[in-house]
Amino acid sequence: MIKLVPNAFKEMLKEDNTVKFVGDFTDSVKDGDTFIVERTVQVNYEISIILPPADTTTIDLTEVGLYPESSKTLYEVLVGLKGGKDILIYPQIPAGKYLWRLEKSFMTPNPSRENLRYLGEISVDDSPYNDPKLRIHTIKDLEPLLFVLYNDGSDYEKLVMKFFVNKCKIEKIEGIAEVTRKILHFDLLRW
Amino acid sequence: MPSVVVEADTGGKTAFEVPANKIGKIKFLEVDNQATSAITITIQDVFTPSASAGNPEPTEVTEIRKVITVEAGASYTEKLDGYIEILGACVVVASATDSACKVIVGYDFE
Numbered sequence: 001m002i003k004l005v006p007n008a009f010k011e012m013l014k015e016d017n018t019v020k021f022v023g024d025f026t027d028s029v030k031d032g033d034t035f036i037v038e039r040t041v042q043v044n045y046e047i048s049i050i051l052p053p054a055d056t057t058t059i060d061l062t063e064v065g066l067y068p069e070s071s072k073t074l075y076e077v078l079v080g081l082k083g084g085k086d087i088l089i090y091p092q093i094p095a096g097k098y099l100w101r102l103e104k105s106f107m108t109p110n111p112s113r114e115n116l117r118y119l120g121e122i123s124v125d126d127s128p129y130n131d132p133k134l135r136i137h138t139i140k141d142l143e144p145l146l147f148v149l150y151n152d153g154s155d156y157e158k159l160v161m162k163f164f165v166n167k168c169k170i171e172k173i174e175g176i177a178e179v180t181r182k183i184l185h186f187d188l189l190r191w
Numbered sequence: 192m193p194s195v196v197v198e199a200d201t202g203g204k205t206a207f208e209v210p211a212n213k214i215g216k217i218k219f220l221e222v223d224n225q226a227t228s229a230i231t232i233t234i235q236d237v238f239t240p241s242a243s244a245g246n247p248e249p250t251e252v253t254e255i256r257k258v259i260t261v262e263a264g265a266s267y268t269e270k271l272d273g274y275i276e277i278l279g280a281c282v283v284v285a286s287a288t289d290s291a292c293k294v295i296v297g298y299d300f301e
Contacts, residue, residue: 049241055244155254
């Protein structure tokens, strides 16, 4: 459901594409459920954060409106970043559980510890404003995805986050052999 | 590239305000001081940070980005090429109020 994709713009979902959810996402979207994209519309949305040095803040993507209200909508969100060259971003889902970690139990991101600060984080270079590579999928009632931001610089920094929201109207279908995209549940990304 | 002229004022004059989704970059700075005494010009960045773990209820912050003193009858020019970033409002504060001292700020938004 969250991934760095080299050609995220080119690969955006289009009408008649099919998506298959792998893993139980919500009470109404279960493992193997497949949907066809009936319509899409693209909506841009930007927010900015000004953060003091050596401080953190958290953005809850449900609270900034990046989760759909309808069970027949899928948001494919590309995240482009500008400014804030020293701001590090750590995805968490659900709250408190870092998404990107390694297998040793201590290899979990920790912005307050220098040896774990540069683990499982992304910055502006990884997903630039005009060429976003960070792709997220959200659906109604999915657990909140959080971005924990840490300012690793020595001055206040401003990070602009541009969300390219590909709003997809989806309809459940059966018996499709080939799917355009598999969307993996976040637990499957954290083995 | 836009530029703005402000007169020396101890109360401060806003040269430009940065939109929320942009970062301001000062490209050049000129001070033409035709006043009868030296004037010190301070470039301030005034903004309100986001709520953070260290400061859940932030208030407005003023950061000093540049200080220049220009002698009476002298002028000063510096090409900054954007290395001074402005996050909120660029405010020019002078050590004296005098319409004979003018500050030109060239800037851009990214």
